[in-house]
Amino acid sequence: MDKKESLRKIVETIDNIKELAEYGIPVLIEGKKDAESLKNLGISGRFIFVSRTPIFQIADTLKKEGILEVILLTDFDKAGKKYAREILSEFQNRGIKVNNILRNELLKYSRGDLKDIESIYAYISRRVDIMPNFDDMLLPHVISNVGMTLDGKLATVSNDSRISSENDLKRVHELRKEVDGILVGIGTILKDDPRLTVHKVPAVPKENPIRIVVDSSLRIPMTARVLNSDAKTIIATTKPSSNEKDEKIRKLISMGVTVIQTGAKKVNLKDLMNELYKQGIKKILLEGGGTLNFGMFKENLISEIRVYVAPKIFGGSNAPTYVDGEGFKTVEDSPKLELKNHYILDDGIILEYIVIK
Numbered sequence: 045m046d047k048k049e050s051l052r053k054i055v056e057t058i059d060n061i062k063e064l065a066e067y068g069i070p071v072l073i074e075g076k077k078d079a080e081s082l083k084n085l086g087i088s089g090r091f092i093f094v095s096r097t098p099i100f101q102i103a104d105t106l107k108k109e110g111i112l113e114v115i116l117l118t119d120f121d122k123a124g125k126k127y128a129r130e131i132l133s134e135f136q137n138r139g140i141k142v143n144n145i146l147r148n149e150l151l152k153y154s155r156g157d158l159k160d161i162e163s164i165y166a167y168i169s170r171r172v173d174i175m176p177n178f179d180d181m182l183l184p185h186v187i188s189n190v191g192m193t194l195d196g197k198l199a200t201v202s203n204d205s206r207i208s209s210e211n212d213l214k215r216v217h218e219l220r221k222e223v224d225g226i227l228v229g230i231g232t233i234l235k236d237d238p239r240l241t242v243h244k245v246p247a248v249p250k251e252n253p254i255r256i257v258v259d260s261s262l263r264i265p266m267t268a269r270v271l272n273s274d275a276k277t278i279i280a281t282t283k284p285s286s287n288e289k290d291e292k293i294r295k296l297i298s299m300g301v302t303v304i305q306t307g308a309k310k311v312n313l314k315d316l317m318n319e320l321y322k323q324g325i326k327k328i329l330l331e332g333g334g335t336l337n338f339g340m341f342k343e344n345l346i347s348e349i350r351v352y353v354a355p356k357i358f359g360g361s362n363a364p365t366y367v368d369g370e371g372f373k374t375v376e377d378s379p380k381l382e383l384k385n386h387y388i389l390d391d392g393i394i395l396e397y398i399v400i401k
């Protein structure tokens with residue numbers, strides 16, 4: 045693992061700590077300076093200083109409060125290791141789970157360079173500053189999913205896209221629940237007017253992912269269903285402005301929609317992914333269509349593929365296919381895939397691939 049990859053792993057670990065701390069899991073650290081360093085990295089939540097109160101007392105108090113899990117983040121020196129051993133024993137004796145994976149990851153990825161928690165902020169910022177294009181590495185995990193015919197079509201020439209079986213749609217909606225965002229191009233909005241919520245399986249509103257629409261010229265109709273209040277929506281458009289565009293952006297914002305501007309003629313997909321990652325959208329389900337799918341493959345932004353192949357043939361050179369756009373010129377230029385899983389579902393087949401980066 046090179047230095048850049050190690051740093052990316054450390055930043056990912058910090059993100060995981062942030063998520064768990066926001067969820068209410070207490071973070072066990074040694075002192076105030078550790079808390080400052082973690083706060084500088086955007087981690088907020090409940091910090092408990094293990095150097096101030098005997099550890100058995102802390103464990104008793106948290107047990108009484110009904111806490112089931114804590115995050116262990118003591119230093120990596122002799123004293124920190126001693127605290128860690130005591131915490132593991134006292135907490136586990138009381139049935140409280142001690143998450144020490146994140147501490148171990150920080151130690152592993154810093155290759156022993158990181159000595160304590162108070163220096164973690166300086167450690168990361170020093171390295172991020174000197175690392176060229178480090179931001180480029182902070183990208184969401186993107187799963188591309190489609191229902192396609194045996195001849196690779198996503199819809200008929202007259203835009204009939206009823207391809208997936210009932211159980212396949214349920215599978216897709218379970219997948220929608222697992223992700224932070226669901227991404228489509230403006231072509232799909234104009235042709236299907238989709239809802240892009242979880243509505244084929246039981247779900248509560250907070251399980252709806254954020255709907256993200258890539259729309260360079262802001263063609264989205266103000267009546268589009270993705271603009272309703274069922275879930276949050278982000279519209280990604282280009283930077284150049286005009287009075288008309290600015291007015292539409294103002295209207296969208298007043299409806300609670302987030303607008304991200306990136307790229308000149310077309311939305312810059314890499315910048316968009318980077319921005320979404322920074323906004324906490326770490327896992328995205330890409331639901332096409334073929335033009336956006338090509339753009340995402342071309343920029344190497346897709347990590348996984350899941351397709352349902354239906355026993356149908358639509359034909360038609362103008363019918364949309366899984367991947368359209370201008371296409372890859374040579375086999376070498378095209379994405380490299382590895383089949384990870386396959387199974388029969390209803391009358392079709394599910395194929396799952398990893399994209400080799």
Ligand SMILES: NC(=O)C1=CN([C@@H]2O[C@H](COP(=O)(O)OP(=O)(O)OC[C@H]3O[C@@H](n4cnc5c(N)ncnc54)[C@H](OP(=O)(O)O)[C@@H]3O)[C@@H](O)[C@H]2O)C=CC1
Pocket residue numbers: 189190191192197198199203205207228229230231232233235236258259260261262263310311312313331332333334335336337338339340364368
């Ligand atoms: N069976 C299935 O699983 C699915 C079927 N479909 C079907 O696919 C069809 C729609 O596909 P399609 O018309 O290709 O539409 P897309 O949803 O792929 O949207 C394409 C549009 O996205 C915009 N865009 C902005 N920036 C980029 C970029 N960097 N790269 C690529 N696109 C960009 C472009 O419009 P602009 O320049 O104006 O921004 C482009 O025309 C429909 O028939 C729909 O039913 C769709 C999804 C799933």
Ligand SMILES: Nc1nc(O)c(N)c(N[C@@H]2O[C@H](COP(=O)(O)O)[C@@H](O)[C@H]2O)n1
Pocket residue numbers: 189190191205206207208213216228232233236237238239240241331332
């Ligand atoms: N997985 C899958 N199978 C099909 O047969 C499809 N036609 C699609 N279409 C995608 O799902 C969107 C519709 O979503 P809502 O039900 O309105 O929430 C559609 O716009 C395509 O992105 N997908």
